[in-house]
Amino acid sequence: MTGSFKYGVSTYSYVNDYGSIMTLEDAFDHIADTGATGIEILGEGQVEGYPEPGKEWLDLWFALLDRYQLEPTNMCSWVDMRITLNRNLTVEEGAAELARDLHLAHRLGFKFLRPKFGVLSHDLIPEANWEAYVERNLDLAAKYDIVMCPEIHAPTPIKHQVVDGYIDFIERTGTKHFGLMVDTGIFQNKPLTHWGSHQINEEARKHMEFLNGIAVNPEEFLDIAKYVVFIQAKFHDIDENLEDLHIPWKPVISALKRAGYSGWLSSEYEGLRAPWRAIDQVRRQHVLLRKLEREYDEGTFA
Structure with a gap:
């Protein structure tokens, strides 16, 4: 058993x-109510006052972690190559942005940092300097024991030059502080009707075909x-019978289990935005995923 x-x-x-937007404490309360033990931000x-939160906010953050018994998992960050419109970031500037967020993630107790690099194409090929940004921060990440993990996100599939580039970097450097984050939206195999608060029309489907699902085989x-360190459990709609209308969770859970993955599944709801809906949807997902994991472990996974 894994x-x-x-x-x-x-x-x-x-x-x-x-x-x-709900308060930070509201979010802690709803996360803990699912039975989850990790919080991603x-x-x-x-972070109020980002990237230098004040003492009052920091005190609140650690008090909430203690009160709700939650563990900081992943902090999402950005390396914005076009923060100035007349030129791209230099390597030194990009590396400094990444270092800034590593410092903050460490202060807040996170062990994973998702840097989102600027992209050059619709299939999310990252800018050429991403390797230099990361390599210049490997020692700092090792010092803080943080793993930097860009996400594999639709419309990028697993078999793609983006993924190959990240794996080549891991192999070349031998680092334990850079890995892959998988967003389960890549397994979506049915078209969405809503993307967040937006109802999807035919024009949107034509220009953003990934909304119909890129259907990566789990x-x-x-x-x-062996390169995956974190999973964002993306989903959009789970009905009252605990059937996900877009993500085929049974083959996904089966693949994760057979691969020996035992890390985080961090719920990321991106469905219709309506009052109270996300709270209910996240609860449904946690019931569904735990049910499937239990059935797999008990050998009743049909």
Whole structure:
């Protein structure tokens, strides 16, 4: 039997769930209520005073971690190559942005940092300097024991030059502080009707074909499993019968288990934004995923 998954939630799941952005404590409360033990955040969006939060906010952060018994999992960050419109970032500037977020992630207790690099194409090929940014920060990441992990996100499939480039970097450097994050939206195999608060029309489908699902075969996860350090459990709609309308969780869970993955599954809800809906949807997902894991472990996985 493989190890058990660890369950967490991204606070991004709850954006606008009350009709306005809920407070940090609201998010902690709803995450803990699912039985999850991990919390994932968006650094720029949810750290007051980013990138230098004040003492009052830091005190609140650690008090909430203690009160709700949650573990900081992953902090999402950005390396914005076009922060100035007349030129791209230099290597030194990009590396400094990444170092800034490593420092903050360490202060807040996170062990994973998702840097999102600027991209050059619709299939999310990252800018050429990403390797230099990361390599200049490997020693700092090792000092803080943080793993930097860019995400494999639709419309990028597993069998793609983006993934190959990240794996080549890991092999070349031998680092233990850079890995892959898989966003389960790559396994979506049915078209969405809503993307967040947006109802999807035919024009959107034509220009953003990934909204129909890129349907990566979950078996392909086994080919990259040894490089995967974190999973964002993306989903959009789970009905009252605990059937996900877009993500085929049974083959996904089977592949993760057979690959020996025992890390975080961090819920990331990106479905229809309506009051209270995300709270209910995240609860449904946690019931569904735990049910499937239990059935797999008990040998009743049909």
